[in-house]
Amino acid sequence: MGETIEKVSIIMSKGSLEGIYPGLIMANGARAEGIEANLFFTFFGLDAIHKKRHEHIKVATVGNPGLHVATWLGGFPGMSSVMTHYMEHQMEALDIPSIPEFVEMIADTGAGMYACKLSVDMFKLTKDDFIDQVEDIITVGEFYEKAAGGEIIFT
Amino acid sequence: MPTKTVAGTTVDVNEEGFFENPDQWTEDMAPELARDDGIDALTDRHWEVINFMRKEYFEKGTGPTVRVLGKASGVSVKELYELFPKGPAKTAARIAGIPKPHGCI
Numbered sequence: 001m002g003e004t005i006e007k008v009s010i011i012m013s014k015g016s017l018e019g020i021y022p023g024l025i026m027a028n029g030a031r032a033e034g035i036e037a038n039l040f041f042t043f044f045g046l047d048a049i050h051k052k053r054h055e056h057i058k059v060a061t062v063g064n065p066g067l068h069v070a071t072w073l074g075g076f077p078g079m080s081s082v083m084t085h086y087m088e089h090q091m092e093a094l095d096i097p098s099i100p101e102f103v104e105m106i107a108d109t110g111a112g113m114y115a116c117k118l119s120v121d122m123f124k125l126t127k128d129d130f131i132d133q134v135e136d137i138i139t140v141g142e143f144y145e146k147a148a149g150g151e152i153i154f155t
Numbered sequence: 156m157p158t159k160t161v162a163g164t165t166v167d168v169n170e171e172g173f174f175e176n177p178d179q180w181t182e183d184m185a186p187e188l189a190r191d192d193g194i195d196a197l198t199d200r201h202w203e204v205i206n207f208m209r210k211e212y213f214e215k216g217t218g219p220t221v222r223v224l225g226k227a228s229g230v231s232v233k234e235l236y237e238l239f240p241k242g243p244a245k246t247a248a249r250i251a252g253i254p255k256p257h258g259c260i
Binding site for chain 1: 231241242244245
């Protein structure tokens with residue numbers, strides 16, 4: 001066998017459904033392969049671990065050419081909810097867990113979950129706003145210490 | 156095709172050590188396969204997962220992923236990773252003598 005990856009640290013910076021799932025799938029997949037994994041939530045990515053918000057993550061329907069919906073239509077009231085509902089239905093058929101369930105599952109795999117201090121301060125949040133699986137609120141320097149010796153993936 | 160001798164029997168495996176032919180597997184091979192994956196002793200809980208892997212494989216044609224194991228095997232995701240730290244579905248498939256499960260979740 002060739003080279004192997006021993007450790008990954010995944011930065012989650014987006015707060016949309018399509019911005020959050022890829023990083024979660026990569027983190028979960030890493031653990032399934034026996035690769036050590038850390039997740040670092042920053043900026044709008046914090047919504048994925050926010051107790052009150054992580055059940056309400058939406059697909060971006062404006063400025064998302066991949067959706068093949070006209071921008072004026074994407075901005076229509078309720079459009080984001082409808083598209084999110086549709087996509088969640090598609091994912092459920094493939095047994096892809098919801099974001100809250102997925103985050104909990106990934107924590108159960110032993111992956112580390114951390115929130116970015118600067119973003120937490122900027123949004124005036126505290127550790128109580130996050131799900132219990134979040135181990136700590138850390139600085140970028142502490143993130144690099146945790147990521148040392150592994151690959152860093154920005155999403 | 157590479158072969159490997161387990162419990163005195165030669166079996167067909169792929170480059171990653173997964174069985175090519177699950178019918179070549181016998182229960183007495185499991186402890187040796189487990190040791191190759193760093194698991195010194197198989198407990199009843201390990202066996203529950205191993206038996207579930209084989210059952211699913213023969214029913215569905217592919218081994219279960221961690222997601223399926225966590226939902227249907229009776230062993231939680233947390234415990235699965237305690238039993239098989241280097242990846243539950245992957246390691247248990249190798250010990251259970253079935254091909255590596257395909258699936259991203």
